[in-house]
Amino acid sequence: MTATSTSTELADTTSAAAAPSIVRYSGRRLPLRLALQGGGAHGAYTWGVLDALLESARFDIDHISGTSAGAMNAVVLAQGWTAALAAGRSPEEGARDALQRFWHAVAKQAPVDWGGIHGDAAEPALSPATRLLMQWSQLLSPYQLNPLARNPLRDLLAEQVDFELLSTSCPITLHLAATHANTGRLKLFGNQPGHGPLTVDAAMASACLPTLQAAVVIDGEPYWDGGYSANPPLLPLVHGAGACDVLIVMLAPLTWGDTPTKAADIRGRAVELAFNAAFVREAQLLAAFTPTVGTAHGWLVKLTRTLLPIAVPVGAPRWHLIDADLGHLPSETKLIARRDFFDHLRDMGRARAQDWLVHDAGKVGRLSSVDLGELLA
Numbered sequence: 001m002t003a004t005s006t007s008t009e010l011a012d013t014t015s016a017a018a019a020p021s022i023v024r025y026s027g028r029r030l031p032l033r034l035a036l037q038g039g040g041a042h043g044a045y046t047w048g049v050l051d052a053l054l055e056s057a058r059f060d061i062d063h064i065s066g067t068s069a070g071a072m073n074a075v076v077l078a079q080g081w082t083a084a085l086a087a088g089r090s091p092e093e094g095a096r097d098a099l100q101r102f103w104h105a106v107a108k109q110a111p112v113d114w115g116g117i118h119g120d121a122a123e124p125a126l127s128p129a130t131r132l133l134m135q136w137s138q139l140l141s142p143y144q145l146n147p148l149a150r151n152p153l154r155d156l157l158a159e160q161v162d163f164e165l166l167s168t169s170c171p172i173t174l175h176l177a178a179t180h181a182n183t184g185r186l187k188l189f190g191n192q193p194g195h196g197p198l199t200v201d202a203a204m205a206s207a208c209l210p211t212l213q214a215a216v217v218i219d220g221e222p223y224w225d226g227g228y229s230a231n232p233p234l235l236p237l238v239h240g241a242g243a244c245d246v247l248i249v250m251l252a253p254l255t256w257g258d259t260p261t262k263a264a265d266i267r268g269r270a271v272e273l274a275f276n277a278a279f280v281r282e283a284q285l286l287a288a289f290t291p292t293v294g295t296a297h298g299w300l301v302k303l304t305r306t307l308l309p310i311a312v313p314v315g316a317p318r319w320h321l322i323d324a325d326l327g328h329l330p331s332e333t334k335l336i337a338r339r340d341f342f343d344h345l346r347d348m349g350r351a352r353a354q355d356w357l358v359h360d361a362g363k364v365g366r367l368s369s370v371d372l373g374e375l376l377a
Contacts, residue, residue, distance in 0.1 A: 029060045031060050031244065032246075032247055033237045033246045034249065035070075035232045036074055037067060037232055037248075037250050038275070039251035042345060043069025045251060046251065047073060047346050048350040049249050049322055050099060050349075051096055052354050054077075054093075054096050056357055063237050064175070065176075065177065066174075066232050067176075067226035068207040068225055070231075075161050075176070077172075078170050079162060081171070086169070101160065102156070105160065121344040153207075157200050157203055161203075163203075173191060174192075176202055176203060177226030177227075177229060177233045178225070181210070181222040184228065187229075189203075209225055227274075228275065230278050238317040244318070248321045248322070249324075252279075253323075253326065256327065284373060286317070288373060289316070318367060320360060321372075324348070
């Protein structure tokens with residue numbers, strides 16, 4: 001089975017046409033590596049970011065790491081890119097088609113009451129029935145609530161993504177993060193040696209929330225959401241790469257605002273912190289060994305390179321960041337699968353990426369546009 005997408009899918013949406021267009025780049029395309037965070041439904045924001053980057057045709061995307069929704073975006077983008085190349089089409093347009101088709105299909109196949117009709121597209125809310133189900137999930141395990149382990153997302157991925165094609169013919173190297181449920185260790189799945197096999201189960205393992213879904217068993221080993229161990233993994237993107245550019249699409253807020261005092265809010269904050277802790281720590285460690293050229297202290301590195309060239313490593317990764325402004329949304333909105341909500345998040349992501357293209361994209365290939373150490377200190 002080979003999944004493909006057609007231009008007719010673009011006619012399925014009206015809001016996409018209303019979104020501001022982006023001028024296609026006519027210069028030499030530069031290699032760019034993507035690190036895509038997870039965040040459930042908020043991954044539609046990342047869809048918007050990717051849509052803008054692809055529309056600009058400015059970069060040659062050669063590596064993608066992803067966790068949970070980030071892993072979904074990664075495999076769908078790679079599917080559209082690879083299938084389009086095989087068909088003699090623009091890989092960027094193929095990837096854009098595939099991402100739109102996937103997110104609209106997620107909204108279409110979700111149970112009606114899961115997204116509900118509560119709230120508008122900018123600030124939706126879970127329906128009372130879904131809230132009740134979430135309360136039951138605190139008392140009963142997914143093995144009791146869903147003994148047959150049915151997950152419509154798995155069927156959707158199997159229909160739209162040809163994992164064999166991605167394993168053998170994809171020009172983009174993929175790194176999908178999952179967490180071994182019995183050790184807490186990071187497990188990488190992908191299409192390069194040393195990774196676990198790239199399959200629909202690997203993608204589902206990366207997005208397996210243990211309170212809602214049974215562990216995904218691969219080769220006899222159980223896996224949970226990759227957010228517990230890497231959200232997303234950064235080291236695979238830079239290990240042995242020398243000089244390269246990595247763009248992180250970050251869905252978690254840099255700060256969460258006021259300290260929660262209600263029991264439900266405290267539980268929610270604890271989950272948010274747990275899912276982001278591994279990423280922050282990995283980013284801090286990598287930043288400690290990365291020159292900060294082009295950021296607040298870039299002048300010091302430049303001076304050091306002039307006077308003592310060996311003091312600063314040559315060919316270190318250059319970091320870039322697009323962070324989402326989603327701190328106003330309750331955590332529960334990550335579970336809302338509504339098309340109008342997805343399209344709203346997509347448009348937000350497109351606008352943020354367009355701003356990055358104007359102000360920061362020119363630094364790709366030359367210097368970092370963000371100081372990770374200072375940002376996450």
